[in-house]
Amino acid sequence: MKKGLSAIALTCCLMAGNTSAIAATANGVLTVQATVVAACAVGSGTLVFGTIDPALGTSGPANANVNVTCTQGTPFSIGLSDGSNASGTQRRMKGASQSQFLSYELHRDSAGLQRFGDSVTSQRLTGQTGLGATANTIAIYASIAAGQSAPADTYSDTVPITVYY
Numbered sequence: 001m002k003k004g005l006s007a008i009a010l011t012c013c014l015m016a017g018n019t020s021a022i023a024a025t026a027n028g029v030l031t032v033q034a035t036v037v038a039a040c041a042v043g044s045g046t047l048v049f050g051t052i053d054p055a056l057g058t059s060g061p062a063n064a065n066v067n068v069t070c071t072q073g074t075p076f077s078i079g080l081s082d083g084s085n086a087s088g089t090q091r092r093m094k095g096a097s098q099s100q101f102l103s104y105e106l107h108r109d110s111a112g113l114q115r116f117g118d119s120v121t122s123q124r125l126t127g128q129t130g131l132g133a134t135a136n137t138i139a140i141y142a143s144i145a146a147g148q149s150a151p152a153d154t155y156s157d158t159v160p161i162t163v164y165y
Contacts (some may be wrong), residue, residue, distance in 0.1 A: 017080045040070040040130065040163045047142050054102055057146030061110055065068075068163055070130025076165035077126040078104055078138060079118025083157040089119060093155035102148060104154045107141040116140060118162055130165075 029159050047064035085092040085101060092101040108114040108125050117123030128136055 023165045036071060038071050038130075039163055040068060040073040040074065040076055040165045042069075042163045043135070044069040044160050044161075045140070047140060047143040049142070049144060052144060054144065057144065057148070058142075061112055061141040061143050062105065063110070063139055063141045066140060066161060067135035068128070068130075068138055069133075069135040070128075070163070070165060072130055072132030073090040074165050075130050076129065076130060076163055077124045079124040079162045079164065080116050080140070081118050081160045081162070083159045085115035085157050089117070091157065091159070093157040095151065095153035095155050098151060098153055100150050100153065100155075102144065103143055104144045104157075106149070110139075110141050112141060112143050116157075119137070136148045152155070 043066055045064045045066045047062055049058060052058060066078075068076065068078065073092045082089055083091045083093075085094045089100075091102055091105060092103050094101055105112070106116040108116045110121075116124050116125065125138065130136070130139075
């Protein structure tokens with residue numbers, strides 16, 4: 001009996017000591033990739049002049065901000081169309097209850113010296129760079145020239161915004 005137990009113990013010891021025959025390994029590599037593309041999104045805004053006398057125009061520029069979110073480091077420029085009611089390149093708001101118009105202008109600067117347009121590239125706001133998850137806040141300034149005749153009404157226009165990137 002001692003011989004039988006010794007043989008079993010010897011077999012167990014040999015099996016326990018020879019673990020390389022039981023546990024083998026192989027190695028590989030997982031490659032992880034992603035492609036980041038240049039992309040931009042533009043929000044909408046509302047520019048409100050408030051109550052005005054068209055004969056006097058606006059005493060200072062009204063302004064609104066539009067947010068543009070682009071992939072970090074993406075260069076972009078912005079153009080504003082002449083609006084839904086334009087006559088040539090003259091922007092006009094249309095009366096809600098009458099077919100009357102009130103002319104206005106949009107600017108890239110608060111002094112009102114640089115037209116904010118899109119019909120020619122030089123009127124676009126250029127030199128912008130995307131910040132990634134943080135939006136670029138773009139200021140739009142507006143004015144209504146004095147000397148206009150328009151009946152009492154609520155006037156509005158829609159101006160498409162285009163982001164070039």
